[in-house]
Amino acid sequence: MASSGNDNPSIPLSEWCEARYLGTNRGYGVVALKDIPESTTILTDNALIGIDEADTLSRRARRWIKRQYAALSDEQKQRFDALHCFISDEARIEIELKLRHIVGDEDGDGGARARARYLRNYERAHTFATNCFDVATSNTQAALFANASRFNHACWPSAEYDVRLPVGAQGDVGQAQWEAWAVRDIEAGEEITLNYSFRNKQRAERQSLLLKTWGFACTCSVCDLEGADQGAESRKFDADLRNLDSDMAEWDRISYVFRGWNNGEVNERLERLDTRIDLARDVGNQEILWKS
Ligand SMILES: C[S@@+](CC[C@H](N)C(=O)[O-])C[C@H]1O[C@@H](n2cnc3c(N)ncnc32)[C@H](O)[C@@H]1O
Numbered sequence: 164m165a166s167s168g169n170d171n172p173s174i175p176l177s178e179w180c181e182a183r184y185l186g187t188n189r190g191y192g193v194v195a196l197k198d199i200p201e202s203t204t205i206l207t208d209n210a211l212i213g214i215d216e217a218d219t220l221s222r223r224a225r226r227w228i229k230r231q232y233a234a235l236s237d238e239q240k241q242r243f244d245a246l247h248c249f250i251s252d253e254a255r256i257e258i259e260l261k262l263r264h265i266v267g268d269e270d271g272d273g274g275a276r277a278r279a280r281y282l283r284n285y286e287r288a289h290t291f292a293t294n295c296f297d298v299a300t301s302n303t304q305a306a307l308f309a310n311a312s313r314f315n316h317a318c319w320p321s322a323e324y325d326v327r328l329p330v331g332a333q334g335d336v337g338q339a340q341w342e343a344w345a346v347r348d349i350e351a352g353e354e355i356t357l358n359y360s361f362r363n364k365q366r367a368e369r370q371s372l373l374l375k376t377w378g379f380a381c382t383c384s385v386c387d388l389e390g391a392d393q394g395a396e397s398r399k400f401d402a403d404l405r406n407l408d409s410d411m412a413e414w415d416r417i418s419y420v421f422r423g424w425n426n427g428e429v430n431e432r433l434e435r436l437d438t439r440i441d442l443a444r445d446v447g448n449q450e451i452l453w454k455s
Pocket residue numbers: 188189190191192246247249293294312313314315316317376377378379380381382383
């Protein structure tokens with residue numbers, strides 16, 4: 164196994180990629196082991212923990228996570244514990260305040276062990292919130308996948324992902340399955356990124372939500388565009404991203420609606436997509452030369 168130092172060994176994920184430590188700023192990230200052609204399935208993963216609760220930091224979610232964590236094997240617990248855990252300053256203050264109220268002495272230690280247990284529950288909930296993915300067909304179900312958790316974010320990513328429940332398992336989020344595929348050719352040695360969320364938002368809003376939810380300032384090629392949050396060009400770019408995204412979503416659905424379209428409608432949509440891609444090219448961002 165390749166290693167970037169004893170503390171942060173690389174983690175094999177699939178024939179296509181491994182999780183590699185990329186430094187204190189990004190932590191682990193997923194890196195291509197060989198050239199990956201567009202559309203290749205890069206990684207599949209099964210849920211370690213799944214919850215059916217929209218607010219992943221709520222009391223109910225914490226109880227759910229605590230129960231499921233307790234049922235994991237030692238090896239699974241270790242994998243969970245090794246994941247990145249982001250706790251915002253606000254949340255830390257809240258946790259601190261709550262810990263001060265734990266003064267019971269059931270363990271004969273002035274509440275020290277009870278406070279440690281309470282803190283661990285909070286940390287697990289934050290680990291879950293930092294790494295979980297929403298289940299595609301649900302507004303409330305979210306699941307954590309140990310390997311999938313190692314992908315870093317980019318606003319214009321090189322891979323897309325999907326989280327599904329197998330047929331017949333709709334009520335059991337613990338059975339969720341995760342899959343990611345390349346949306347463009349990816350070169351050996353390149354970091355593979357996913358878009359965590361907030362795809363349809365303007366740069367400033369994306370940045371602030373990423374900072375609040377995951378604790379980092381995004382420096383991806385889209386966010387790094389010179390003056391990307393001001394000026395006509397950037398507005399055109401942001402609008403283009405939004406429109407391109409909704410067009411892509413429409414194309415995702417094409418297999419279901421295709422039979423209802425005549426050639427004219429299909430051509431019209433293709434032309435719209437072309438225009439968007441041209442607009443995006445105008446802004447000069449190499450990343451969005453999406454293969455059409
Ligand atoms: C789901 S984890 C991704 C894997 C993580 N880097 C690790 O070491 O396990 C999310 C965390 O990764 C980091 N991260 C993700 N995308 C990043 C980016 N574009 N730049 C810097 N840090 C990023 C942030 O600390 C974030 O809270």
